[in-house]
Amino acid sequence: MTSPSILVIGCGNVLRGDDAAGPILVRRLGDRGLPEGVRCIDGGTGGIDVVLQMRGVPEVILIDACRSESEPGSLFEIPPAEFENLPPPAGLDLHAFRWDHAVALARSLLREDYPQTVTAYLIEGERFEVGEGLSPAVDRAVDRLADLLLGRCQQTADAASPGPINAGRPPCGGGRASGPTTLATLPIVDQPAVPRR
Secondary structure, X not given: OOOOOEEEEEEOOOOOHHHHHHHHHHHXXXXXXXXXXXXXXXXXXXXXXXXXXXXXXXXXEXXXXXXXXXXXXXXXXXXXXHHOOOOOOOOOOHHHOOHHHHHXXXXXXXXXXXXXXXXXXXXXXXXXXXXXXXXXXXXXXXHHHHHHHHHHHHHHHHHHOOOHHHOOOOOHHHOOOOOOOOHHHOOEOOOOOXXXX
């Protein structure tokens, strides 16, 4: 298997309601069919594994649920610049290892093998009780984000293909997706402070 150019990692616990947003999203992406060079993994709650999966991949997209007291189903894009100064996590608890811990640890451990671009999308959850399924608002947000990510990843695959049809199209990390579902039409809140789980 060749190394992917984009790795989409769904983080979260599938047994705890809306915390399953990340793993469910990557499953739905896989069901819809992925462009060449894109790989999805269910990162679950295993942050150390997420760090190892990121090694040498040019672009990483992380998906997770969050609790920031926003409207359930709200989507937060955490752009690459937000990860520049994340301190390495201290006193790690492997049972509470979050996506931001994985990014900070990857930055310090992977060094030159750290991805060129890391973006995180967080979906505001409503319920996190054991045994619950996704709330309707989060279920809809997962589908909208899956559409957006497929568009972005297809742009990257198209840009990598030879031929005049792709001239001038930005790669995945270089611009917004075009088409009926774009970042501008999603309820994205781009905040300087990263919402925590």
